[in-house]
Amino acid sequence: LETERVRLVPFDVLKHAHHFIGTPDSLYDYLPLGPWQDVEHFKTQFWFPRVETQGDGAALWAIFDKTRSERDDASSCAGMIGYLNTSFLDLCTEIGFVIILPAFQRTHVTTNAVGLLMQYALNLPNDPQGRPGLGFRRLVWQATTGNNRSIAAAKRMGFQVEGTSRWQRVLDDLNAKAWNGKGLREGDVRSSCLGRDSVILSVCWDDWEEGVR
Numbered sequence: 001l002e003t004e005r006v007r008l009v010p011f012d013v014l015k016h017a018h019h020f021i022g023t024p025d026s027l028y029d030y031l032p033l034g035p036w037q038d039v040e041h042f043k044t045q046f047w048f049p050r051v052e053t054q055g056d057g058a059a060l061w062a063i064f065d066k067t068r069s070e071r072d073d074a075s076s077c078a079g080m081i082g083y084l085n086t087s088f089l090d091l092c093t094e095i096g097f098v099i100i101l102p103a104f105q106r107t108h109v110t111t112n113a114v115g116l117l118m119q120y121a122l123n124l125p126n127d128p129q130g131r132p133g134l135g136f137r138r139l140v141w142q143a144t145t146g147n148n149r150s151i152a153a154a155k156r157m158g159f160q161v162e163g164t165s166r167w168q169r170v171l172d173d174l175n176a177k178a179w180n181g182k183g184l185r186e187g188d189v190r191s192s193c194l195g196r197d198s199v200i201l202s203v204c205w206d207d208w209e210e211g212v213r
Contacts, residue, residue, distance in 0.1 A: 001061070001120055006112040008061035009072055011051075011080060016062040017042045019077040020099065027099055029177040030147040032169060034099070050097075051082070059083045060097055063113045065104060078104035081113045083121070085140070092138035093121055098150075114157050122208040141201040142168075144178040151199055158212035159201035169196040 001008040009016075017039045028034035033050065036042040051058045060082035062072075069076040082097040095117050100110050123133030141159045143150035155161070171178055171194045180197040203212055 001116045002066070003112050003116060005065065005067055005108050006078070006116070007064045007066055007072065008081070008113060008116055009064060011060035011062050011082070013039070013043060013047055016077070016080075017047070019062075019074065019101070020080070023099075024102060027102070030144045030150065031099070032171070032178075033097070050084070054084070056088065057084065057086045059086070061113075061117075063100075063104075063109060065107075065109055067108075077101070078107075078109045079113070081117060083117065090138075091134075091136045092140065093134075093136055094140035094142065095121075096142070110153060111157070114153070118157065118203065118208075119213075122203065122205055122213070137205045139203045142198045143201075145180065145197045145199055146178065151201070154201045157203075158207065159203050160207065162200045162202055165198045165200055167195045168198040170194075171196050 017036075020034070020042065021036055021038055023035060025035050033046045036045060051060050060080060062080055063078045064072045064076045065078045066076070068078075079100040080097055081095065081099075083093045084096040086093040095114060098110075098114075100113075118139060119131060120133045121136045121139045123131055124135045125132050127133060139159075141150075141154040142165075143154065145164060151161075167180070169178075170190055176194055178196045179194040182195060184191055184195070
């Protein structure tokens with residue numbers, strides 16, 4: 001998957017994971033993953049439980065900025081992006097695992113990478129413009145209620161807010177910035193962990209065909 005500016009390459013832990021080691025902790029403020037101490041930590045905390053064991057339910061790509069280098073190397077590795085919670089039965093998936101490395105933030109990278117996954121998810125297999133996709137009916141984006149940048153980015157790409165899913169996730173202290181600001185009841189079975197509310201956004205096939213595309 002690629003545009004004139006970025007290329008998405010299927011994520012290979014041996015080739016790509018090291019680009020995400022030693023990155024700023026702030027990259028993960030609103031994410032239920034990272035930061036990682038080393039490649040082994042990356043594999044055990046993220047790759048195995050959230051990607052590899054999900055089978056067809058998840059997919060991950062490394063993002064390379066073609067304007068920096070035509071080679072897929074350290075100078076052009078701009079981040080990662082993927083699908084999760086994919087259902088081929090219900091023709092839907094979700095864009096997630098979005099991490100854009102600091103040097104590539106506020107550039108063309110996010111727009112191009114997200115656009116490619118939107119196109120691949122929502123275009124029909126026999127797309128008349130020659131850009132075949134999966135033909136899904138629904139594409140989801142989720143963000144914690146406090147992550148205004150993520151919500152704004154999704155809206156710019158044509159996602160519509162559907163509502164807020166309250167107490168959607170249990171958080172640990174690594175991503176406490178995603179806290180919903182609400183206290184817990186006495187006796188909560190995970191009383192040491194905070195909770196997250198998530199804004200749910202989506203683009204559906206009819207949105208896509210009627211102008212988002």
